[in-house]
Amino acid sequence: MSFELTLNNLLKSDAHLSSILKTVETLDLHDCWIAAGIIRNKVWDSLHNIKTETNDIDVIYFDEADTSIQAEKILEAKLNKLMPNQPWSVKNQARMHSKNNLPPYLCSFDGIANFPETPTAIAARIKQNKIELVAPYGIQDLFTYQVRPTPNYTKGSPLHPIYLQRVQEKNWEQTWNRLRIFV
Numbered sequence: 001m002s003f004e005l006t007l008n009n010l011l012k013s014d015a016h017l018s019s020i021l022k023t024v025e026t027l028d029l030h031d032c033w034i035a036a037g038i039i040r041n042k043v044w045d046s047l048h049n050i051k052t053e054t055n056d057i058d059v060i061y062f063d064e065a066d067t068s069i070q071a072e073k074i075l076e077a078k079l080n081k082l083m084p085n086q087p088w089s090v091k092n093q094a095r096m097h098s099k100n101n102l103p104p105y106l107c108s109f110d111g112i113a114n115f116p117e118t119p120t121a122i123a124a125r126i127k128q129n130k131i132e133l134v135a136p137y138g139i140q141d142l143f144t145y146q147v148r149p150t151p152n153y154t155k156g157s158p159l160h161p162i163y164l165q166r167v168q169e170k171n172w173e174q175t176w177n178r179l180r181i182f183v
Helices: 003-013 015-025 037-048 069-082 093-100 108-113 160-170
Strands: 033-035 057-061 088-092 123-127 130-134
Touching (some): 003 015, 003 037, 015 033, 015 037, 015 069, 015 123, 033 108, 037 057, 057 069, 057 108, 069 088, 088 093, 093 108, 108 130
Antiparallel strands (some): 123 130
């Protein structure tokens, strides 16, 4: 079975994740996805036969017309009303490039491509009852327990210290002991 099909089945079979995907779809935002840790952790939990707590639900979208943090907070409030007591974190990728002094992103795909590590650089959404995935670096690292920096975060780049700090702070191998972390 392909990694993509496996991920698709994991997302569909998990009632909580399915609810999240359907709730986010109701926002009807342009280029909107759930991304990063919620997907990564679900796969690693599945591969390690454990269940970890959801510490955040990253929702990303792209809207050049309103890049205010206030707009993101309004969307978080809507999500909290639709699906209460969830750790929603909404970020407009049209403004996120400035966080690391990168050129402006053109879409959510650009934002995902600039996440620090490959198994986190993945997103999913549901459209008309079909799950769509985007993974600029593929999903093989996610399923083969490999954590690598994405191109802007590789050794020698100005952003590499951010990658190293995340790896240290997240301490993923403590929870998922099969991981191989590349520096």
